[in-house]
Amino acid sequence: MRNQVIAGVAAILFGASGTAVSKVSPKQADRLDGELTPVGAERAGNPSGTIPDWTGGLKTPPEGWRKGQVEINPFPEDEPLFVITGDNYTLYRDRLSDGHLRMLEQYGADFFMPVYQTRRTAAFPDHVYDKSRDNAVQSELLDNGNGVRNTIMTSPFPIPKNGLEVIWNHILRYRGNEVAFRSASATPQTDGAFNPVVNDYEYFFAYSKKGAELEEIDNKIFYLKTDTIAPSSLAGTITLVHETLDQIRSPRLAWRYDAGSRRLRRSPNLAYETDLPNSSSLRSVDQKDMYNGAPNQYDWTLKGKRELYVPYNAYALHAGDVTADDVIRPRHINQALARYELHRVWVVEAKRRTGIGHIYDRRVFYVDEDSWQILASEEYDEDGQLWRVSEAHNISYYSVPVFWTTMEMTYDLKAERYYIDGLDDGFPAYDFSPGFRGSDFTASAARRAARR
Template identity: 75%
Template structure:
């Protein structure tokens, strides 16, 4: 289904009534599959495991799980129906060194009850704006739990619930072909205006969230500060961004922090709109909903999240250490994006695999102008305990041509995520960022 130029209709009362019944509160199929390899959703992971205390890093709720089998370059043909083209390409590119350890499927995604209530309200009221560049009559979480087209699925990802605020430190790196790397550590401060309790769409000034990042190390980059105001309708009101660098000692507007622009400090291995696997205005592509598939995807990545590891344990030449990964069979929405005529972008076709239980994009494929698969991205996720959200712990983009990759979320020697840092919106103004710049 391709989205046309008109606003899309909200679903009927009859359709919305399925939420919380045959559909989960977020719109996934509650039942498992016929083969029993995908279980029914029974509420997700709503209680932390024994042994975890507030203020600690999340521990593995399934410590006894072991791989059911491993998919390799030698046996992937028998699993092809459940594999993405990107994962097949990775196995063909890296041979025995790249494999998918497949575990029991556990549908852990869960959210607070007040978020579930908003899903049903949004289903009855939310609409796409003309041409799909924004939404209206929605708040807090994904607007379209019963999506009718590819754009609605993508907006579900963009506006999914990720808590109200968040503070953490994590590093990203771009390993060389040989696997050497220098991590760039940043502090991230999020204020999700769209999810603020009691907020209405007309109250948040077209903002989804505010984000402030400060580079901590290495020393030559320390003090660099970026401020982003992420807008809902980015065609009418583009994303606002400012950047402060210690060398210039000035906070400057960053007008091009969007679309195909190189993501800062990514060694040109990732575009800005690949952060979070996809972000920003959808107006450069035509979006087609291809339907649902049962796919082996990264899920419940508690081993990758564990503070028993270091960045050196995770990073390898060509790709991360697959021994630490976990893949499960899940139902995903498949959305294909094709570049519109007359538009310039380094990616001419893109494919997204979106988790039905959380609206998180789990994997993507990016193709060049000749139709060749160029880059493959993944998001390895967990269910967090201090705030019931399902979100990434590590994400990466693999460049099949360069045989290098970008990896983000390396936080093994850092404090756990803080979902209640007590921010105020006034801390995210340009003047506040200017005052906060210390170099």
């Protein structure tokens, strides 16, 4: 990587031997009440003050917002401090990822990055913070890192020692107990033309349910059901996923109901490099949520921490009156609606293991220290060339509270096209208390839903 790593940590701390360092001592965990936040971020800001202290995040909704409404911008008076363009990006090189540098070089004047005041808004309920501390002294990687034991509710390693622990922190980060919402995805053509695919999403996070114990969740992280609403050619398609904690011992279970055949079938290949459905082959299944699934195809290296300009507090993209037409532009989104801030991120490199056939030979992830959310990533091809750049634009959802994505996109630098997911397009607010039960996500329940 061409930029300086500001907190070099280690080379490969986890490899083929299967040996990994996991839980920390109670004395080390005391740092979560001191110089570290409850989730493991540095509580203090940076020396220059461009990253402020963490003071609890955005736990109280802004005035004027009511439960059931789409989240409103808590910082309506904020204006960009400056804008990074293809003409001035060299001034900011040390705080730009390689992916953003490449996009500024390649995409010309219409791709720019408006940089705003840094707001450390990530916040979670107090019971999540309590479990974070418990996890710190209990959680352990399974052999070869394909799962985690003695962990529940939230990220297992708030004081990580290697790249694999950081990735598991992302995979198992807290996203609430349950949520239902409608959103659209699209794969715009090079001229900006697009046909959105609209889905209803229902998540039940068994792993994060308050009061749940590890032995009760049957190796499940979450259950997910999607129901395609539009276009008419896809309407009625249902996908059901049971996401497992140890996907080598018990692989992800997935089913798909095709309205044309009127049959619910198992989908054994809904993992790894398989094309994400309706992505026009611009994104792989394991790029959903920036990274998901078993991490066994890569060797993971923790490169350290950096201060980077990353997507953050994307309330302009999430606004209730913003439509897909407002967001989508040829080659990339409408950058005037994007917001970038300076944040500290963990940098994790994934190198494909020998004998593995994944389309990405190398991947680099930039993980938010305040939430364990992957904010950006880079994907490299077989020849070591940067192929794709992905972003996650996030907000704090007030009713939980929880910091999570509102929109994701993967930019294909070769095709100069992109896949975008999370277009709200005037849809209702996310519902974080729909009242789901685990029994709502069985294969038989999906069959019944398909027949209605």
